[in-house]
Amino acid sequence: MNIIVVGLSHHTAPVEIREKVAFPQEAMAIPLQQMLQLPSVTEAVIVSTCNRVELYAVSRQEYVATSELKRFLANFHDLAPETLQEHLYSFSGTEAIQHVLRVAASLDSMVIGEPQILGQIKTAYAHACECNAAGVILNRFLRKAFSVAKRVRNETAIASNAVSISFAAVELARKIFDSLENKTVMLIGAGEMCELAAKHFVNNGVSKVLVTNRTFSRAEKLAAEFDGVAVSFDNFQEQLHRVDIVLSSTGAPDYVLSAKKLKEVSKARRYKPMFLIDIAVPRDIDPTANKLDSIYLYDVDDLQGVVQANLKGRQKEAARAELIVAAEVEQFCSWLTTLEVKPTIVALRQQMEQIRQGEVEKTLSNLSGLADKERQAIESMSNAIINKILHHPTHILKQKSSGADGSLYVDATRTLFDLPDAVTSDPDSDETNQ
Amino acid sequence: MTLLSGITTLIYLIASIFYLVSMIGKRPQAGGIGRWFLLGGIILHATCFGVRHSVTGGTPVTSLHESLAFFAWCLILLFLLLDLRFHLSVMGAFAAPSAFLLMIASALSPDIVVQIDPVLQSWLFPVHIIFAFLGNAAFALSFGAGVMYLLQNRMLKSKRFTGIYQLLPSLDTLDKVNYTCLSVGFPLMTLGIISGAFWANIAWGSYWSWDPKETWALLTWLLYAVLLHGRLTVGWRGRRAAIFSIIAFVFLLFTFLGVNLLLGGYHTFEAFSAL
Numbered sequence: 001m002n003i004i005v006v007g008l009s010h011h012t013a014p015v016e017i018r019e020k021v022a023f024p025q026e027a028m029a030i031p032l033q034q035m036l037q038l039p040s041v042t043e044a045v046i047v048s049t050c051n052r053v054e055l056y057a058v059s060r061q062e063y064v065a066t067s068e069l070k071r072f073l074a075n076f077h078d079l080a081p082e083t084l085q086e087h088l089y090s091f092s093g094t095e096a097i098q099h100v101l102r103v104a105a106s107l108d109s110m111v112i113g114e115p116q117i118l119g120q121i122k123t124a125y126a127h128a129c130e131c132n133a134a135g136v137i138l139n140r141f142l143r144k145a146f147s148v149a150k151r152v153r154n155e156t157a158i159a160s161n162a163v164s165i166s167f168a169a170v171e172l173a174r175k176i177f178d179s180l181e182n183k184t185v186m187l188i189g190a191g192e193m194c195e196l197a198a199k200h201f202v203n204n205g206v207s208k209v210l211v212t213n214r215t216f217s218r219a220e221k222l223a224a225e226f227d228g229v230a231v232s233f234d235n236f237q238e239q240l241h242r243v244d245i246v247l248s249s250t251g252a253p254d255y256v257l258s259a260k261k262l263k264e265v266s267k268a269r270r271y272k273p274m275f276l277i278d279i280a281v282p283r284d285i286d287p288t289a290n291k292l293d294s295i296y297l298y299d300v301d302d303l304q305g306v307v308q309a310n311l312k313g314r315q316k317e318a319a320r321a322e323l324i325v326a327a328e329v330e331q332f333c334s335w336l337t338t339l340e341v342k343p344t345i346v347a348l349r350q351q352m353e354q355i356r357q358g359e360v361e362k363t364l365s366n367l368s369g370l371a372d373k374e375r376q377a378i379e380s381m382s383n384a385i386i387n388k389i390l391h392h393p394t395h396i397l398k399q400k401s402s403g404a405d406g407s408l409y410v411d412a413t414r415t416l417f418d419l420p421d422a423v424t425s426d427p428d429s430d431e432t433n434q
Numbered sequence: 435m436t437l438l439s440g441i442t443t444l445i446y447l448i449a450s451i452f453y454l455v456s457m458i459g460k461r462p463q464a465g466g467i468g469r470w471f472l473l474g475g476i477i478l479h480a481t482c483f484g485v486r487h488s489v490t491g492g493t494p495v496t497s498l499h500e501s502l503a504f505f506a507w508c509l510i511l512l513f514l515l516l517d518l519r520f521h522l523s524v525m526g527a528f529a530a531p532s533a534f535l536l537m538i539a540s541a542l543s544p545d546i547v548v549q550i551d552p553v554l555q556s557w558l559f560p561v562h563i564i565f566a567f568l569g570n571a572a573f574a575l576s577f578g579a580g581v582m583y584l585l586q587n588r589m590l591k592s593k594r595f596t597g598i599y600q601l602l603p604s605l606d607t608l609d610k611v612n613y614t615c616l617s618v619g620f621p622l623m624t625l626g627i628i629s630g631a632f633w634a635n636i637a638w639g640s641y642w643s644w645d646p647k648e649t650w651a652l653l654t655w656l657l658y659a660v661l662l663h664g665r666l667t668v669g670w671r672g673r674r675a676a677i678f679s680i681i682a683f684v685f686l687l688f689t690f691l692g693v694n695l696l697l698g699g700y701h702t703f704e705a706f707s708a709l
Contacts (some may be wrong), residue, residue: 160600175590175599178606270669273605290591294672302593309595 001137001339001407002062005096006069006088007047007054010110013087015050021077021084023048028127031076036133038072040065042406043135045142047103047124049117051110056100058137058407062092097141097336098329104145105152106159107321112314113158118149136407137339141332148328155324158317161310166197168306169277169298170204173245176273176296180205183244187211188236188256190222191249193279198247202226210243212236214250237261241268246276248284259289266294277303338419339410341401345394347419352386438482439503443537445475446506450534453526457601465523472510472530479507495563502540504563505690506533508571512618516575520611524601528578558633566626570690572619573658577683579611580676587673609671612679616665620658627651650689657682 008017023031023046035044035055043058055073059065070088074081091099102108106117125142128134134142153159162168170180177183183206187194190213198209209228213219216232223230231239237257240246250256257276262285266274271294278285278299290297338344360382364375393413400409413419452468455461483504495501513529516522586602589595602608630648631641642648661678664670670678 157600172590174604175586175602176605178604178610271671271674273672293674296590298593305593306595 001042001336002059002065002092003096003100003137003141003336004057004059004062004065004069005054005091005099006057006066006073007052008084008087008089009052009054009108011108012089017084017087018050018053020079021053021073022050023053023076025123025127028124029131032128032131032133034076035069035072036131038065038068040068043138044133045124045128045138047121049120051117052103054100054103056096056138056141058135066090066092094329094333097332098325100141101145101148101325101328101332102322104149105321105325106149107152107318107325111163112311112318113163115153115159118146122146135405136411137336140335144328144332148325151328152321152324156317156320158314158321160317161313163307163310163314165193165279165300165303165307166200168303168310169197169247170200172296172298172303172306173201173275174204176275177244182207184208184210184242185245185247186231186236186239186243187222188246188248188284189213189250189252189280190218191279194247194249195222195225197277197279198226201245201247206245210236210239237265240265244272244274246274246285247279248277249279250284251280252284253282255284255286257285257289259286259292262286262289262295263292266292269294279303338414339407341397341406341410344410344413344419345397348393348413348417349386349390351417351419352390356382356386436482436485438478438485439537439541442475442479442482443534443541445471445478446510446530446534446537449475449526450530453523453530457524457527457598462523462601465526468526468530469514469517469523472514472526472533475533476507476510476514479503479510483507495567497546498543499540499545501567502536502543505567505571506536506540508567509533509536509574512568512571512575512615516611516614519614520603520607522603522607522611524598524603525575525578525582525611528581529575532574556633556636558629558636562626562629562633565622565629569619569622569624569626570686572615572622573679573683573686576612576615576619576679579608579615580679580683583608583612583676584673584680587676605672609675612675613665613671616658616662616679620662623651623655623658627655647689647693650685650693654682654685654689657685 008021010018025048028046028048031046032044035041035046035057038057040059040061041057042060045056047054047056053073055069057065057069070084070090071081073088074084099108104118104121106113106115109117121142125134128138162171173180173183180201183201185198185201185206185208187198187209190211202209209223209226210231211219211223211226211228212231212233213222214233216230219230219233222228240257240261246257248256262274262276273294273296276285276289276295276297278297281300283299285297285299287297287299289295360379363378364370370378397409397413400406449468449471452464452471456464456468486500495504509529510533513522513525517526582602583605585598586605586608589599590605603611634643635641657678661670661675661682664678665675
């Protein structure tokens with residue numbers, strides 16, 4: 001049994017291609033059913049996001065399955081297979097496992113460490129479960145992927161620092177104020193960036209929003225959106241002493257706030273800290289204000305610098321995450337090999353033989369004075385018993401192994417007879433034992 | 435050094451390592467472990483004092499050896515209380531190593547048990563000592579918070595962030611900690627000085643005799659009074675308050691150690707037996 005991944009992502013395909021092969025979330029049952037109808041495929045999951053479309057499948061014949069899946073992806077979206085060919089990647093076996101674990105842990109994302117991808121894979125898995133498309137292997141595999149993603153999140157700082165300007169602003173505010181609750185934000189100008197940042201601040205607890213704009217009606221409109229108060233542009237400076245956080249993005253060619261004014265404001269606030277974010281270009285606030293005690297002024301480049309530093313930090317953490325993933329890949333691979341039918345039958349026989357030998361020895365040591373012939377009779381009787389017992393299960397296992405639910409039977413056998421997970425026939429494990 | 439205080443010192447060292455790892459390696463969980471060690475440390479340390487009291491029968495602060503150890507204990511006690519209130523794990527990287535170094539310094543100074551002159555025996559003596567030491571420990575923590583404030587402030591102003599930035603609490607929190615320590619330390623110090631004066635009156639027949647320690651203590655007390663006044667009425671806060679509390683602590687350190695080592699007077703430990 002082999003896990004196969006066929007797909008494309010922002011690494012390999014431009015958005016024009018990605019949007020063509022995306023699967024609509026509301027009707028995932030149809031493509032999942034079609035995937036299962038491919039002769040070589042026994043289990044199926046489809047992950048479809050704006051940055052990637054990937055088919056996860058389980059199959060015995062990896063080459064056949066890979067080409068079938070590629071064709072399926074093109075046919076389903078009425079595309080010529082050749083148009084997709086250059087954008088598609090495919091993995092099988094260990095590589096496929098590693099790929100999916102990395103994707104789930106957000107190591108393959110456009111912004112490393114972004115949290116959405118895990119939720120998206122969880123949704124994909126839920127769709128597959130609804131259609132009974134995920135069997136023993138993909139069930140266990142995706143749950144593994146979720147737990148690995150969680151481990152990476154908990155054990156590394158991969159997602160701890162903001163990597164967007166507006167989040168970076170909120171994060172900085174948290175390092176100035178102990179809590180954002182009961183804080184007041186003022187928006188000067190009604191730029192889109194400001195609005196977005198203001199939303200983040202409101203989501204993080206800021207309770208009061210003031211909006212000022214040269215066109216008062218726009219200020220009123222924006223204020224209504226935040227349940228805030230519109231302030232006329234002519235006297236917004238009189239309100240500044242009540243404001244803890246300023247978001248400025250006017251189109252004014254000159255400074256709308258001078259350092260001198262801010263000095264007065266700071267004094268009026270009894271030097272309570274004040275955080276000013278100047279997203280405007282050209283800038284709205286005199287940069288020398290940053291030198292004032294208790295005034296913290298950040299412009300677009302400063303925030304960009306913070307974001308860049310955070311991204312670098314994430315890359316560092318990603319290296320640690322890769323180690324976690326590598327260890328988990330190895331672990332999962334060793335579980336997967338136990339699902340092979342042959343080693344399972346061998347293990348089952350070994351187990352029975354061990355029990356038989358033990359019991360025969362016990363019996364024979366209690367029965368003294370038996371002739372060799374009688375001893376042999378006991379031996380062959382016990383052999384015959386386990387052969388008879390194992391005959392049918394072995395037959396079924398072999399028969400089912402070519403079918404879709406083969407691994408289900410293998411897994412059940414291993415659980416019922418408590419067969420060890422370690423595969424003794426695996427040459428790699430022999431090496432590590434030495 | 436007795437076995438018990440040796441183990442205490444070792445526990446403070448282990449706690450320090452956990453706190454430093456937590457700060458330098460950015461592993462917040464390590465701070466949580468450090469906290470448990472500190473808790474175990476002060477309980478064991480308190481047992482040390484109990485044992486010593488039962489052996490010598492006196493308040494265990496009659497020599498530099500004893501004083502430094504007691505100061506370490508006060509410092510950790512107040513840090514743990516502060517941590518409970520403000521979640522200041524990162525400050526452990528300041529408090530725990532300080533306690534450890536104090537214990538080492540204590541072990542290096544001669545361990546003499548001074549028999550206190552019966553004239554000096556009074557319930558006011560332990561009261562004076564405990565108030566003064568707890569006050570000093572509170573001011574030491576306000577010093578720590580002040581240093582952390584300046585670090586965080588510098589990073590926010592220069593817009594260059596190093597690893598410690600993630601762990602440092604917000605400026606507001608650090609300012610509050612600084613204020614809390616000040617408002618706890620000041621009354622303690624005041625009570626320490628007043629109880630000292632009453633004790634002096636019983637022992638020597640005068641409340642105040644301008645001995646160097648008294649003079650410096652008064653000066654330090656005045657500095658902290660100015661800082662508290664500035665905070666409460668003029669609205670000093672943030673950087674200014676942080677710098678002020680750092681300067682005041684330097685004076686405090688001189689009062690605590692410098693006076694004994696350089697200036698003499700009847701607060702020196704030898705004076706206990708000489709009198």
